[in-house]
Amino acid sequence: MEKQMENLRQQLKQQEKLASLGLLSAGIAHEIQNPLNFVINFSKMSNKLLSDLTEIVEDNEDKLSEDDREEVEDIVADLKENMSKIVEHGERAISIIQGILLISRGKENEFIPTDICHLVKEYVWLSYHAMRANDKSFNIAIRENYQEGLPPIMVIPQDLSRAVLNVMNNACYAVKKKAEATGADYQPEVTVCVKSDGKHLTISLADNGEGMSDEVKQHLYENFFTTKPVGQGTGLGMGITRDIVENKHGGKLSFESTLGQGTSFTFIIPIKN
Secondary structure (H helix, E strand, O other): OHHHHHHHHHHHHHHHHHHHHHHHHHHHHHHHHHHHHHHHHHHHHHHHHHHHHHHHHHHOHHHOOHHHHHHHHHHHHHHHHHHHHHHHHHHHHHHHHHHHHHHHHOOOOOOEEEOHHHHHHHHHHHHHHHHHHHOOOOOOEEEEEEOOOOOOEEEOHHHHHHHHHHHHHHHHHHHHHHHHHHOOOOOOEEEEEEEEOOOEEEEEEEEOOOOOOHHHHHHOOOOOOOOOOOOOOOOOHHHHHHHHHHHHOOOEEEEEEEOOOEEEEEEEEEOOO
């Protein structure tokens, strides 16, 4: 009992820390969005000015030597490509920020029409980059299969994103541990799939990591049960994930795992009209 109370106190501290971090993240996201908009808009304006400059050069190309004309054309082509990349990555950053703001502003248990493919993709890669931030040697292949043309689906985005993040974090940890034990011949891999049959949404994440023993399978959803070292795991993630999928979304969370070969988790969520 004393050990459980201590674990609970640690979890409460962690929750307070995460709540503060969530508010800080929302504030940072809002503040970054404005300068990013300026970067994107000025890049687009610069691209238009570059097109005008190109027209002027073309009108006066007879006054330029062949070498100068070729050099100008090369410079203009490089500048256009650079402007395009600035806009592309700036808009991606805006997209990520809008997702953070949507989740931070979302009301508790509020179902919102959501681009599921976009949500899953963002949080899968967020988990990967978080692991990379702590271990620069960490690297995996992420195989993605998102159903094209999938319409927005009513979910609780701040909760579903948390569930995806929990499972992806575990997948990254599992392949990392197997890579440390196996060596260079092992190729870590996570496969992500999102699809719908019109009545149900299916999200699956499968890894080729170390897999789970029978004992771990039996205790997987128990609070405070974790196979990770102290400070790396809370033992609450999978219990929370099942609550999100099954209780909040009325769906089903299932898994298959073979020790030494890998684990796959599947969310099946009924689609609300």
